Amino acid sequence: MGTLARDSTAVEAVRFDRFIVHIGQRLLLADGQPLRLGGRALDILLVLLEHAGNVVDKHTLLARVWPDSVVEDINLRVHIAALRRALGEGFIINLPGQGYRFAAPVLPAEHAAVLAPDVPTGNLPTRLSGIVGRDEELANLAPLLARRRLVTLTGPVGVGKTRLALAAAQEQGGHWRDGVWLLDFARGQCADEALAGLLQDMGLQANPGCALGGLPALLQQRRLLLVLDHCEACPGFSRRLVEALLALAPGVSLLLTCREALRMRGETVVPVAPLAVPPGDDACSIEQFMNYAAVRLFVGCAQARQADFQLRPQDLKTVRDICRQLDGLPLALELAAAQIEVFALVGLRAQLSEGLQVLNRGRRTAEARHQSLKAALDWSFQRLGSEEQHVLRCLAGLGRGFSLEQAVHHGSSVGLGPLVTARAVQRLAASSMLARDPGSARYRLLNSTRWYLEDAAASYHSAPA
Numbered sequence: 001m002g003t004l005a006r007d008s009t010a011v012e013a014v015r016f017d018r019f020i021v022h023i024g025q026r027l028l029l030a031d032g033q034p035l036r037l038g039g040r041a042l043d044i045l046l047v048l049l050e051h052a053g054n055v056v057d058k059h060t061l062l063a064r065v066w067p068d069s070v071v072e073d074i075n076l077r078v079h080i081a082a083l084r085r086a087l088g089e090g091f092i093i094n095l096p097g098q099g100y101r102f103a104a105p106v107l108p109a110e111h112a113a114v115l116a117p118d119v120p121t122g123n124l125p126t127r128l129s130g131i132v133g134r135d136e137e138l139a140n141l142a143p144l145l146a147r148r149r150l151v152t153l154t155g156p157v158g159v160g161k162t163r164l165a166l167a168a169a170q171e172q173g174g175h176w177r178d179g180v181w182l183l184d185f186a187r188g189q190c191a192d193e194a195l196a197g198l199l200q201d202m203g204l205q206a207n208p209g210c211a212l213g214g215l216p217a218l219l220q221q222r223r224l225l226l227v228l229d230h231c232e233a234c235p236g237f238s239r240r241l242v243e244a245l246l247a248l249a250p251g252v253s254l255l256l257t258c259r260e261a262l263r264m265r266g267e268t269v270v271p272v273a274p275l276a277v278p279p280g281d282d283a284c285s286i287e288q289f290m291n292y293a294a295v296r297l298f299v300g301c302a303q304a305r306q307a308d309f310q311l312r313p314q315d316l317k318t319v320r321d322i323c324r325q326l327d328g329l330p331l332a333l334e335l336a337a338a339q340i341e342v343f344a345l346v347g348l349r350a351q352l353s354e355g356l357q358v359l360n361r362g363r364r365t366a367e368a369r370h371q372s373l374k375a376a377l378d379w380s381f382q383r384l385g386s387e388e389q390h391v392l393r394c395l396a397g398l399g400r401g402f403s404l405e406q407a408v409h410h411g412s413s414v415g416l417g418p419l420v421t422a423r424a425v426q427r428l429a430a431s432s433m434l435a436r437d438p439g440s441a442r443y444r445l446l447n448s449t450r451w452y453l454e455d456a457a458a459s460y461h462s463a464p465a
Helices: 039-050 058-065 073-087 135-147 161-171 191-201 211-218 235-248 293-305 313-325 330-337 340-352 373-381 386-398 404-413 418-430 447-462
Strands: 013-016 019-022 027-030 092-095 099-102 150-154 180-184 224-229 252-258 268-271 401-403 442-444
Touching: 019 039, 039 058, 039 073, 039 099, 039 161, 058 073, 058 099, 073 092, 073 135, 135 150, 135 161, 135 268, 150 161, 161 180, 161 224, 161 252, 180 191, 191 211, 191 235, 211 235, 224 235, 235 252, 293 313, 293 330, 293 340, 313 330, 313 340, 330 340, 330 373, 373 447, 386 404, 386 418, 386 447, 401 404, 404 418
Parallel strands: 150 252, 150 268, 180 224, 224 252
Antiparallel strands: 013 019, 019 027, 092 099, 401 442
């Protein structure tokens, strides 16, 4: 049985059954037509084709497809299932305890023409790096997106909702015949302009006489995934668009990011938690330490800034303190690691005790609100109602953890009515500006939010009268 040599550049395409795989172009054709397949699933297919007829154990597949990550077996099973859905049964054989075998004959495909799609099939930005610590979330999102038409990722500022949504969309893109598309409501333009840009990307002509540019009607016959990013920027418009698409475009699935759920019929809400941080008291080896996603992200970003940066045993407590001070928030960890050349580890930990000032040097290519943590929090704080803003400022005086009763009592001491405080606390928790400890009735401010509020209060009191 033919196989695809790993180091061979002579074979540009191979065929099996009714399929042709263009290796360099990473393109799979079925009966001459492009068949969309997620990036990881295609990587697995290429490894199996390389060893066609032979068993490939799961350790080899994991090492080849996820060379720089530690992932669970469930990730492999999810993508194998996606491959089987795309190809049909009988091609990939599972041998329990041994691995997987590609069962069909594989032959070189001579003079196979690469077909360019007639229409664009997506506008997602190119990923320049992988996503750290979200393997479980990605594996859980895959079946959700296959079964549910409306999935919303919620979570606090800087937790990585956008990055997770885009990674999930790219991983699962092969399931939608007409591609995967992004509509970002936080691009500094009004919702109508953002929608017009999406229509242009899709090669569709907007209908100015119709609500929502006529997009729902234009997508009636399409089968695609649409990512709506930063829905908190225009929640009313987002709800109208989602409602219309669900009613008029049955082949469209929606993946949303928002600080809070839209609370719509059929919505599946997936809270995105901060990355896991090391516990405060356990002694760990470097290997054990690197099992925590917050540590892996911080170390990886530090090495990107300082190529010779290495985690040493004497650094573990300092790195643990930094990750815990930053609550495992990916944006905060990336911004902190960007200062490693300036402060080194011990200096960086000391600077964090001064608040947000050190977290102000993001990538120049990042959007303005992600170039500093203060900018990101500004953007979210400004979208709160005046009542929520006032109560949130008051809660900064309570420290990190408090019950609803303590919040109401503290609010009363500064002239806030009990109902006003209780209502605002519930809304702030729903919009991810307050964290609620799992399994308890206690709320807390993330350190980044508390620093932001303290800095704002200090600026207010120091301003000239």
